Amino acid sequence: MNDRPGKPVESLTVSDEELQSLTQAIFQRHGIDFTCYERLSLKRRVIRVLGVFNVDSIHALWRLILRDRTFIYTFMDEVSVGLTAMFRDPVLWRKMQYLLNNDLVKKSELAIWHAGCSSGEEIYTFGIVLRESVFANNVTAWATDISKQAIEQAQRGGYHALKFPEYEQNYKEFNPFGSLKRYSTSGKGTFQMHSDLIRHVSFEYHNLITDPFPVNLDIIFCRNVMIYFDSGAKLKLLKKFYDSLKPGGLLIIGFYDAVMPLIDPHQFDVLDIEAKIFVRL
Structure with a gap:
């Protein structure tokens, strides 16, 4: 900034x-x-x-x-102002751990897209959820954003120390018996997330409106990104997400994206309304 x-x-x-x-x-x-x-x-x-x-x-x-x-x-x-935090909305991450331990554990591999990854807190969060699940097969992820500065911070994984108490509290709601200190190293005014949490992730610049989408994905995270788009753009993005996902793939939106009235029931079914998880039909 x-x-x-x-x-x-x-x-x-x-x-x-x-x-x-x-x-x-x-x-x-x-x-x-x-x-x-x-x-x-x-x-x-x-x-x-x-x-x-x-x-x-x-x-x-x-x-x-x-x-x-x-x-x-x-x-x-x-x-581009990111709306993100480590373990933001713990209800989502508890549900993701449940899915990794049950429905998704049967898959031989997972292909994931963090669309609009911002400064990367979501990516490290999911890396921890993976670590604390029983899913042990291959995972590949693509993390993208329109802000090159945000992508660079996400790759570095360093955050201001003042954010740590909030992130730790969020994590405690996901896992009351753990601590983010296990996955990070404290520095002077900062804390650094461990890089092994994102070994499965590739980072790229990407414009959701104009650039082509990846295909054959199992999970798309696009959280609190569509909040900035008008209804026409949201409809186009939802259709493109549908085309990018495998049948049965998961679309995870943000709590503030306001797309519920726009979701086509012939394309997506609600898997968990509280966690804002939808399944591609």
């Missing part, structure tokens, strides 16, 4: 026309599609970016993007 002092966000405004002009220009120049993001949410993020980079208009922001072709990735890092 950029820590430079910028203009007060309260003093900045962006019109709908300016936002549309910016997103269309970015798509034409870089092939990155922000046009389907939920408008008010994207507008708030763009206004925040103007303040961070100390510019007072969309035109000035566009000059920055034009001046340096790599600046678009800095812009995306600032716009």
